[in-house]
Amino acid sequence: MKLFIYDHCPFCVKARMIFGLKDLPVRLVTLLYDDVTTPTDMIGQKMAPILQKNDGTFMPESMDIIHYVDGLDGNPILLGQNNPAIATWLNHTYSYANKLLLPRFANADFEEFATDNARRYFTDKKQSATVNFPALLADSADLIVQLEDDLQTLSTLIVSPDAVNGVLTEDDIQLFSLLRSLSIVAGVAWPNNVETYRNRMAKRSEVPLLLDMEQ
Template sequence: MSRLYIYDHCPFCVRTMMVAHYKQVSDLEQVTLLNDDEDTCHRLIGQKMVPIFEHQGVAIAESMAIAKLLDSLGAAERVIRPLQLSEAILPRLQPVQAHSWALTFPRVTRIGLEEFATESACAYFRNKKEALLGCSFEQALAETDTHKAAIEQMLAELPPLSLPSAHGNTLSWNDVMNFPPLRGLTLVQGLTFPPAVLQWLDEVAELSGVSLYFDRAI
């Protein structure tokens, strides 16, 4: 049996989860690591990072390489449509990434995810991410309105995203790239998503078997 080591909240892990579920990859165990579990990562690949895919005695650790391999291992009839540059949203997300982090990092440890099942895992995450943010989680939360405004403007300016339902209920590689960072923003209570983006999120979540966070938003 192959193993996919992930964190539920990690956008890079979500790419691989989407492909594994959509392509109905068989004999695959999905393993959620605690966020402070460095030993497993170092044992498998020599460094602390996820996702990790262990297959036929070999462990690999780059999300798109894993996604492509899972695509080849899955059901051939469940095709992933080609990438369309016109629907690439990552360049639009990059300028507001700090705002996205400030909204999501302080919230994600508080919604019951397996990777944060222990106090030490939560503390490990906080220490790493507060250093990245340059402020405490409490300060980031206190500045939620500022961060929300920046993200909502970005969401309103996104290019149209092709609905899976308009393409025979199939996913595209754009969906695999675009869904993870937008899914993370569903953690934020009261964040306004344009209706078209909401419909796209719902359809991709359903097809990929990766749930949104709206019911646990903070």
């Protein structure tokens, strides 16, 4: 199978995770961010991730891909009960996370930004009159303080370093994809158990963190 992705994309991270967690082979193909034609030819629109199945057909949408791959062998692993408190934490943190993430993604050395045109396409799409990347970078300090406070809250919700609820659930997919994105933000003080969970999940899912990528 092939999985077409953008490395920075948390939805793509979700789809990548299930292959690592189940120790299944997959060929990762990184699309240039300004390549509209390739994904449109596959699924009718520009988006990622896209799974190319062994029969040659294509499947979009990260959670659909996860459920499909998890069930292929008849032994799904994401069977545990989700914790509503994790969803609440995620919703709250996502309300401001992109102000930290988008300007850093735009400057980082991702394969999808291998050409100037691809990087410019991302910047033009994500920036606006009210979302200015240089200004967001300059004003990061208060948001980092807020993030550190929220990470302290998250630390009280982590049951095990191997799975946030003690056994693997969809909460692990949702939570690690955001924590992996946030690993690009330099200068954040991570609570010990959150950092341990983040690092353990990166190893288990075979999705490396974004440490040292901030420009």
